[in-house]
Amino acid sequence: MKKATTLLLTLMMCMTLAGCSEKEEKKAAASLTFKDKEVEVMQGDEVDVKDFVKNVEGKVKYPKLDTSEAGEQVLKYVVTGEDGKKKTYELTVNVKAKEETANTQTPEEAPAEEQTQTPTTQTPAVTPPVANTGGSNGSTATGSTGGNTTTSPTPPAQNVCVPNGTFGRLGNSGKYFIGNGNTMEEKHEDAYNQANEWALTQVFDENNQWYDKSWTMWTIYDNCGERHDVWTVNFY
Template sequence: MKKKIVCGMIIAMCMTLAGCSEKEEKKAAASLTFKDDTVEVMQGDEVDVKDFVKNVEGKVKYPKLNTSEAGEQVLKYVVTGEDGKKKTYELTVNVKAKEETANTQTPEEAPAEEQTEPQTPTTQTPTATPPAANTSGSNGSTTTGSSGGNTTTSPTPPAQNVCVPNGTFGAIGNSGKYFIGNGNTMEEKMSDAETQANDWATQEIFNENSPWYHYDGWLLWSIYDNCGERNDVWTVDFY
């Protein structure tokens, strides 16, 4: 009788362990898909980064999008699946400057004086001077008439808006720091800036005196200046 009881307990334990392993295997892994590969938004618009996501499985840590500055930003979505593993998904967002659309005028929108001035007929009467004017017999008198007829000036083109970098950068991470790379080429500068940012974040997260001590991790991305022209500057965002 005792042998039967022991055998029954062993079988029950095996079934329990098998059931637990099956449950563990059924834990879903992290996954996320976007509605589009790249996204364009206007400068200054209020945008919810959740709207870019089509489907997601797991717990998501959403990135921040700064639309106050024009330029390209890479958003990083960190998803933790039921199995406890994390995956990072990137989405490129292009923030278009408002002045780009404000300065594009169609011919109908151009000021009236710019349209009508080139169309106004010029009166070049010196070329039609009658022969009686050449009483001195000089053939050079007609040159003054031709020079007088060319006094019209072409319209001055409208001034172009030129952005002047002011040394400020947008989309800076919560660390409040950014790193500018060194090198001869843009690739070398980008790589150097990323290395600087990563080394600094590693030191901070293991430094007991740092406000970022024992954070789970960090994200790195490149940022642009106020003209949206530089991408050799990187920043750190802890989570």
């Protein structure tokens, strides 16, 4: 009987200790939730990245957000729990470009003389063509009469931007990643995955200058401002 009682007490103590251990593990685990899955901010705005967080458990290393340029950025929130384990949480932030406000005046704002003035139409002076004295009744231009020859002006050449393979606003990694795919969405996603995987290898390599750092990523454009499927990495 005494032996059975001892075994029962031992079993109860083990169950109690297991329950405590489980509670301590749950309490020590790092966790973070955001208010929204994706966030939009305006270019040039001052933004506190802490405002995007709804709940957090553990010590947080907050990312940096650069709103000086429009584009998509992925912020990395690194949370360290009481057990020493780290978890990384990602938040996509879309920095919207500010549209320039047109400088227009309403009739009330415009000067009175401008409100009552009727615009006049001026007819540009045209020099009459020189009479054809060669006796030819033919015409070398469509719609001309009397043998007069008119020459249509050559339109000026348009200034077309030619991509030169360079990209601006690189992160301090100095690297950019171009995606592969049939559509722009596929290229966009592939470039993001490339950049993220490369950054992970850097922060876990003890011999790397970016070891144990946090990072953020954003899209960049070429010299013509046409591509938006290219990503860069910035460590901090």
